[in-house]
Amino acid sequence: MTKQEKYKLAKWAMEYALNNGAQEASVSISNSWSSSIEVREEKIDKLEQANQSNLSIRLFVDKKYSSHSTNRLNQKELERFISEAIEGTKFLSEDEFRTLPDPSLYFKGKGDDLKTMDDSIENIEPQKKIDLAFAVEKEALGKDERIISVSASYYDGMDGTVMVTSNGFEGDTANSYFGIYASVSVKGGDARPSAGWSESALFFDKLKTKEIGTTALKRAIKKLGQEKVESGNMPMLLENRSVGRLLGPIITALNGSAIQQKNSFLIDKLDEKIASDKLTITDDPFIISGYGSRLFDEEGIASKKRPVVENGVLKTYFIDTYYGKKLEMEPTSGSTSNLVFKPGSKDLKELIKSIDKGIFVTGFNGGNCNGSTGDFSFGVEGFLIEKGEFVKPVSEMNITGNMKELWMNLSGVGSDVHKNSSWLTPSLLFNNVSFSGV
16 A cells, blocks of 8 residues: 555545544554564574554544554445444543644654665565575574574564544654574583574665674573672673663653553652763654654654753653643653663773673563562673673572662763664663672
C-alpha cells in the first residue's frame, strides 16, 4: 500500500467514525515488513519473513474513549469494525481527561529529512543476507577447541505509518533497520559460558559486518573461570551497552502514568538534583539517522529538543495529553526519542586504569527495581578489577541499593558512546556500590 493510499483510507475511516457517532477520532495506518535468517552448524536453522498492514483507530464517543486495531483493511469490513467499536465505546465509563491534543501542539508539516529510511531495503537479494549470516558464523566456527556452539543471524525490516486526526493533524513516518548478531558458547569445567555481539544500522551500507563472530567468541572465552568474589562496597564500571538496564528505571519514573499513579520515586523532583553533576542527558529527536529520530510523537505532538537531566538536575517529565490533563501539566511527549548522554573525556581503558579495586559489569542476570521507592536488586556478571587491571571474570553476583543514591554516586562518564541504539550511552563509573557474592 502506497503512502497516498494509506492517507486516503485513513481519512475515509476518520470521516466514517465521525459520521457514525464519534465526536473525535485518530486513525493510523501502517505497513511493516521484516526478514531474518539464523544459521547454525553451517546450515540455515531459521528463515522468516513477515509483511503486514494494520489500521488503528482511537475513538472519543460521548466523553468515553477506546482504541482498536485490525489488519483487515477492506472498506466494507472496516465499516462494520468501526461501527461496532463505536457502539462498544458507548458502554464504557466517561473519562473527562480523554481528548485529542491541542492542535497548537501538532507538527505542522515542516521539518528536515531525518534520513531514517533506506529505500534500498527492497533490493537486497536474499542470498546476500544468507551469505552475511554464514560469514559471521565462520568467523568463530572451529576457531577454538572449547567451542560448544555458534549461531549467527541477519535481520532487517521497515515500517511506514500515516496518521490523521479529526482536529487537524496529518503526518507520516518511514523507518528501516538492519542488524547482525552472533552467539557463542564454550566449555570449561562445569561452566558453559556464552556471549553474544551485535551490530545494527538504519542503512544497509552503514552496517558493520566484520568481527561480530570474532568478538562474540572472545567475550565468551573471557568468561571462562567465572566465580563469585568477596562481598563489599566498591566502584562499579558499567559497560556502555549495559547502561540501559539502570537507566530504564529512571525513564520509567519520569513517565506521566507512573507519576499520576504514585508509582515513581521521582515525583515532584523537577528542577531538583537527582544525580551527580556528571550526569547530563538530552532528548534530541533531530539527530540525522538517529534510531529514535522523529518530527512528531505517537499523538502527533511536534518534537522538541529538550534537556532531561542537566548537571544532575531534573529538567523534564515525559507527559502525554491524557496524563497532562490529569496532572494539570503541559504535555511534552509520552515517550523518549534519542537520549543523548554528555560524554566525558576518558575512554574505557582510562576508566579501568583509574580503579584500584572494583567490578566492571558487562551484563545483567535478572533482578528488578521498585518503581515507587527506587530500591533495586540485580544479578550481574563481569570482571574484577585490581590496580587498573582485570583479575578474573565474575558471575552470580548481585548489586543492591537505591536508584537515587546510585546516580548521586556517579563519578565518571566515558567517551565511548554506544551508538547502535536510541539511547546513546557511554560507560559509567559509580562509587560505593553494594556487591554481594561470597
